[in-house]
Amino acid sequence: MGGLAVDARELGKWYVVNENRFRSTLSEKLGRMITAPLRRSADAERYTSPQAIWALRHVSFQIEPGKIMGVIGRNGSGKSTLLRILARITSPTEGSVMLRGRVGALLEVGTGFHPDLSGRENILLAGTMIGMTPREVRRREDEIIAFSEVEDFIDTPVKHYSSGMFMRLAFAVAAHLEAEIMLVDEVLAVGDEGFQRKCKAKIRETALAGRTVLFTSHEMDSVRSICHSCLLLDRGKVLRQGGVEECVAEYQRSLAAS
Amino acid sequence: MSAPLQTYLIRPAGKQSVIDLREMWQYRHLLATLVWRTLRVRYQQTVIGVGWALLQPMLLAFVFTIIFGRLAGIPTNGQPYPIFVLSGLLVWLFVAQSFNTATISMVANSHLITRIYFPRVILILAALMTALVDFVCAFFLLVLMMVWYGIGPTIGVVYFVPMLALAMLTVFGLSLWLSALNVAYRDIGHVMPFLVQMWMFLSPVIYPSTLLPPKYSFLYALNSVVVVIDTSRWAFTGGPPPAGWMVAVSCAVAAFLCASGYWFFRRHESTFADIV
Numbered sequence: 106m107g108g109l110a111v112d113a114r115e116l117g118k119w120y121v122v123n124e125n126r127f128r129s130t131l132s133e134k135l136g137r138m139i140t141a142p143l144r145r146s147a148d149a150e151r152y153t154s155p156q157a158i159w160a161l162r163h164v165s166f167q168i169e170p171g172k173i174m175g176v177i178g179r180n181g182s183g184k185s186t187l188l189r190i191l192a193r194i195t196s197p198t199e200g201s202v203m204l205r206g207r208v209g210a211l212l213e214v215g216t217g218f219h220p221d222l223s224g225r226e227n228i229l230l231a232g233t234m235i236g237m238t239p240r241e242v243r244r245r246e247d248e249i250i251a252f253s254e255v256e257d258f259i260d261t262p263v264k265h266y267s268s269g270m271f272m273r274l275a276f277a278v279a280a281h282l283e284a285e286i287m288l289v290d291e292v293l294a295v296g297d298e299g300f301q302r303k304c305k306a307k308i309r310e311t312a313l314a315g316r317t318v319l320f321t322s323h324e325m326d327s328v329r330s331i332c333h334s335c336l337l338l339d340r341g342k343v344l345r346q347g348g349v350e351e352c353v354a355e356y357q358r359s360l361a362a363s
Numbered sequence: 364m365s366a367p368l369q370t371y372l373i374r375p376a377g378k379q380s381v382i383d384l385r386e387m388w389q390y391r392h393l394l395a396t397l398v399w400r401t402l403r404v405r406y407q408q409t410v411i412g413v414g415w416a417l418l419q420p421m422l423l424a425f426v427f428t429i430i431f432g433r434l435a436g437i438p439t440n441g442q443p444y445p446i447f448v449l450s451g452l453l454v455w456l457f458v459a460q461s462f463n464t465a466t467i468s469m470v471a472n473s474h475l476i477t478r479i480y481f482p483r484v485i486l487i488l489a490a491l492m493t494a495l496v497d498f499v500c501a502f503f504l505l506v507l508m509m510v511w512y513g514i515g516p517t518i519g520v521v522y523f524v525p526m527l528a529l530a531m532l533t534v535f536g537l538s539l540w541l542s543a544l545n546v547a548y549r550d551i552g553h554v555m556p557f558l559v560q561m562w563m564f565l566s567p568v569i570y571p572s573t574l575l576p577p578k579y580s581f582l583y584a585l586n587s588v589v590v591v592i593d594t595s596r597w598a599f600t601g602g603p604p605p606a607g608w609m610v611a612v613s614c615a616v617a618a619f620l621c622a623s624g625y626w627f628f629r630r631h632e633s634t635f636a637d638i639v
Contacts, residue, residue: 108368120637131548189636193373193480196633202373208480216478221404233396234479262407285368 108205110286110317111168111191116200118161118186118341160186161341164200168334170285173318175332175349177325177356182338184321188212188288191319206285206317209236211308213290214275220264224255224274227263231278245281252307253277254300272296280307287311291322325353376633383482390481397489402496416500420456424449431569439571442600446508450595451568453501458530458588459559461494465538467552470545473639483632484625487538491531498527505599519598526594526610529617533587536620539628546631546639567592573603580609587613 161183168174176184189195191202192210217234218227228249232242250259253274255266263271273296289308296304305327312318312331322328328335328349335352337345345355406413424445431437432444439447468486469476476483509516545551566588567574575583583589589605590613596602 130550131544132550134548190373193633194477195636196376197373198375200375204371204373206368208371210479213478217475219400219404221407222400226403230396230400233393234475234481238392239396 108170109167109203110170110172110205111166111319112203113167113191114165114201116161116164116187116190116202117159117198118183118190118195119157119159119198122156122158159341161190161197164338164341164343166336166343166346168317168319170205170317171315172333173312173320173331175328175335175352176319176321176338177323177328177335177352178338178344179360181340183341184338185212185290186341187338188290188319188321192288204286207236208286208288209282209284210288211279211282211290212288214272214279216275218263218271218275221262223262224253224259224266225250227274228278231275232282235279235282236284237282241283249274249277249281252280252303269296269300273300276304280304280311283316285316287316287318289318289320291320291324291327325357328353376630386482387484390485393481394485394488394492397485398492398496401489401493413500416497417504420449420452420501420504423452423456427452427569437570438574440573440602442514442596442602443512446505446512446514446600447571447596447602448569449505449508450600451566451592453498453505454527454530454588454592454595455563455566455568456501457494457498457527458534459563460497461491461531462534462538463556463559464493465490465534466541466545466555468538469542469635470549470552470639476639477636483635484539484628487535487542490538491535495531509599514599514601516598517601519594519604522594522604523598526591529587529610529614530591532617532621533613536617536622536624539621539624543628543631543635546635562586562588571596571602572605580606581612584609584612585616587617589613 164183164187166174176187178184186195188210189212190197191204192208192212194210215231217231219230222230225246228246229239229242232245232249233239237245250256253270253276255270255274258266258270263274266274276296289312291305291308308320309327309331312320320328320332332349334347335345335349336343337352337356339359344359345352406415409415411418427448428445432439432448437444465487468490469483472486475481541551541555565586572583572589572593590610593602593605597604
């Protein structure tokens with residue numbers, strides 16, 4: 106039985122591209138419904154056929170508990186869509202994913218922060234939003250503040266922070282989230298070179314702490330050094346899945362070919 | 364050693380199960396934090412602070428007393444107009460504020476919806492809870508007035524809390540429908556404040572419900588706010604209690620709105636991040 110941590114089957118996600126053009130207000134929609142019989146057939150075609158793309162199609166993969174899978178691919182390959190589906194921000198059009206364990210998503214920094222509240226208050230706010238309980242947040246508060254290096258300004262409203270300070274604090278909160286399944290986008294590593302190194306080290310530490318991790322990155326060195334397996338996406342489809350070296354090689358080949 | 368891991372199956376929208384109370388319970392901390400955030404931010408930079416929750420009903424009661432109580436002379440079945448209108452205003456302001464906030468809550472929090480997962484209904488609950496806190500603060504004004512006029516509470520007090528719950532359920536049900544629709548059709552959010560104003564005139568805030576001809580009673584009962592305000596007046600200002608059958612109709616309306624609203628909301632919830 107042994108249970109996979111993540112079991113994705115035939116995931117597909119379909120987006121309508123020009124939806125907003127004919128859906129934004131109720132009055133417009135009603136108006137269109139009423140004039141429908143009066144419209145000539147050429148016009149009718151234009152309005153009733155939405156343009157759609159498959160951001161993901163037939164994507165299946167499994168991750169065993171405690172293993173780290175790297176997801177690589179060019180921009181537009183569907184990596185973000187995949188993460189958003191796994192983080193339950195959006196739902197798939199077809200397929201399913203079985204998740205065993207709490208999911209923590211580190212996809213963007215600064216989510217949940219409110220400009221008028223102090224750094225300390227925002228730690229509680231953002232921490233609760235990404236899934237920590239207030240008790241967990243309070244326990245880690247000192248660690249978070251120390252990691253962020255904004256101790257002196259921790260009680261001033263964050264709207265007065267420089268963008269660097271803000272990102273450091275935001276990353277510090279996110280990095281201390283603990284969940285059985287972690288979704289990490291390496292784009293998170295922010296700030297100047299020194300802090301970026303700290304971020305990457307922390308990401309690596311999180312990943313190697315025995316959790317199941319789905320890690321997206323554009324840097325093959327990171328992928329090689331921490332991932333057990335790899336998934337290569339191209340235009341929404343799985344191009345290759347399995348060992349890290351083969352996927353990275355294929356990826357680099359496709360980059361060179363274009 | 365470790366507790367059993369929670370399992371979750373992600374499926375396309377429409378195939379997910381609708382009721383998930385256990386998940387709501389897990390996110391209770393987020394609800395409390397969101398309410399705290401709204402109150403903290405609201406009073407962060409104002410001199411008046413908490414006083415704002417008292418200032419609004421007080422000023423409105425004052426203006427209404429002069430215009431509708433004195434100048435227009437609306438009959439109130441013997442209760443002094445100031446306390447008559449305040450008891451209605453407290454309920455009404457709770458309904459209006461929670462409703463206005465909840466209807467646009469999905470769009471107003473789009474930055475959260477597109478980046479984190481949490482049951483979106485929490486945003487509506489947060490709007491309700493915040494308005495409830497304001498209600499409790501303003502309630503002390505009513506108590507002061509009762510002391511001033513020497514009016515004691517009646518047995519209606521026992522029914523007031525369930526009636527307030529009825530008002531909350533009505534707002535909750537309507538908000539489920541409208542907040543979801545507002546994500547796709549933004550003009551709903553613009554029209555709402557106007558409709559809420561109309562709703563106020565259709566409720567016995569500035570006039571007593573006894574002013575209405577009996578043949579419209581059934582239609583009137585469809586507006587759940589009516590029986591809640593009547594109960595408030597019965598409990599705190601010595602007015603007559605609402606008719607039992609009207610309460611029943613209002614409860615049925617609220618129940619229908621909640622059930623249908625929840626189904627509609629959960630069905631479309633996972634598309635919010637794509638279109639908001």
